[in-house]
Amino acid sequence: MKFRPMRFDLYLGRAVFGTVLLTWAVLVGLDVVMAFSGEFKDVGKGNYTIGHAAAWVLYTVPRRAYTFFPTAAVIGSLMGLGQLAATSELTALRALGLSRRRLSVSVAIALSLLTAVMVxxxxxxxxxxxxxxxxxxxxAKGGNSVSQSRxxxxxxxxxxxxxxxxxxxxQLLPGTGTRLILRDVRMYKIGEDGNIASFTRAGSAEHDANGWVLKDVRRDTFGERSATRETIASEPWNSQLDAAALASGLSKPRNLSAADLRTSIEYRKRNGxxxxxxxxxxxxxxxxxLNVLALCLAAVPFAFGSLRSGGMGKRLFLGILFALGFWLLQLFFGRMAGALKFDYRIAYALPPIVMLGVSALLFRRKSG
Structure with missing residues (x-):
């Protein structure tokens, strides 16, 4: 099928664009309100105030928008096409000789622009x-004693x-409680003269209900004209550092860029x-x-068809149900990859392939 941009591409794209943005704003807005209300329980801990909670939520809006975009794309696309179907505009476009596949290309172009922005x-x-x-x-929670470096x-x-x-x-411990494990730890002790009095490097620092423990310790102590080194397999560390504040300062994998994730993967593999x-x-x-476009293209057939077959509400419900099935399928393959230790590329490629295959079958059944 040869593609040439036409005026109706702009018209369809504008209709889908508007409903996707509206749906997106509603979903992200609800999530922001819920996140902000959830922060109230931490207000008053350390120096944490409502202002800090508001700042935290606002800084996380881009991540929330990225997370909710696929869902908004599916629902918004179906709503936009549904509005055109309700006013018989899709029927008029079909009467001009445009197939469902050609109309879906117009939708895909609009979604591709938004997807590129999200990437x-x-x-x-x-x-x-x-x-x-x-x-x-x-x-705020750690009393200005904790910071994070990229x-x-x-x-x-x-x-x-x-x-x-x-x-x-x-890590979750059996029963109740958690254990914080810091890896590749370096501690610098500053003397009264402003110079480094000692440098300690530990393979890990672990904190649980019994306090802190340093493991695989190598400590260099510096005198005025001397330096001594000691090696210790394990020793307790008498520290009042807040483990919860340190844990919140660590970057979670989902909050890193792809480049930083790749660096972290290589670092962890090098160190076993x-x-x-x-x-x-x-x-x-x-x-x-690929997931966004596959999901939307797989759900688009539900926007077509006679309104007498159940109405747009029914097709919208089926489309959302189809999208939910996609994410459950992706979650299943992801968990299977983690449990069976096979390549994550296979796990993430299978769901869009399955959905695109189902979409092709639906288009073939309702070809035109």
């Missing part, structure tokens, strides 16, 4: 905003000691650490545009 935002504005949001929250993990200060951890995560959580998010970014 760019997901790699730039989204991670930047989430990083700033985490800094605001961690700094390339060097989390930094914290306690008295004359500065701590830097390259990465870390929280599990990188599958990072690989999961990394490949989901690459398949994001």
């Amino acid at each position: 760019l935002s997901g790699e730039t504005l989204g991670p930047w905003g989430q990083s700033r949001a985490d800094e605001v929250r961690a700094s 390339y060097s993990g989390v930094w914290a200060r306690e008295g004359d000691t500065f701590l830097n951890a390259i990465s870390g995560d929280e 650490l599990d990188a599958r959580d990072y690989e999961d998010i990394y490949w989901s970014r690459w398949f994001y545009p």
Whole structure:
């Protein structure tokens, strides 16, 4: 099928554009309101105020918009085409000899423009905003003792000691409670003269209900004219640093850009650490545009057909149900990839292939 842009492409694109943006604004707005109300429980902890909560929510808006765009694209596309179907405009376009496939191309063009904007935002504005949001929250709750750096993990200060951890995560313990594990930890102790009194490097720093423990410790202590080194397998660390504030300062895989995810994957593999959580998010970014277009094209056939067959409400419901099935299928394959340890590229390629195949069958049944 040879494609040439026509006036009706602009008309269809404008109709879909408007309903997608409206649906998108509603979904993101509801999520922002719920997130802001959820922050009220933390107001008063440390220096955390309502102003900090509002700033945190506003910084996370780009990430929320990225997350909700696929859902908004499906619902908005069906609503836009449904409005045209209700006024018989789609019927008129069909009477001109335009097939459903050709009309779907017009919809895909409009969605491609928005998807490209979202991909760019997901790699730039989204991670930047989430990083700033985490800094605001961690700094306020931690009493201005915690900050985050894009390339060097989390930094914290306690008295004359500065701590830097390259990465870390929280683990659920059997029963109740969590354990925070900071990896590749460096601690700098500053003397009264402003020079470094000692430098400690630990493979990890773990915090649970019993406090902090340093493991694989190598400590260099500097005198006026000397330096000594000691190596310790494990030792307790008497620190009052807030583990929750440190955990909130760590960048979660879903909040990193694709480039940073790739760097984190390579770092973790070099050091024998599990990188599958990072690989999961990394490949989901690459398949994001394909997933959006496949999902919308698979749902578009529900916008066509006779209004006497059940009305636009029925087709909209079926389209949304179809979209929900897509995300459940993607979630299933993603979890299977994590459990069975097969390539995430296969897991993220299968759902759009399945959906595009189903869409092709639907178009063939209602060909025209």
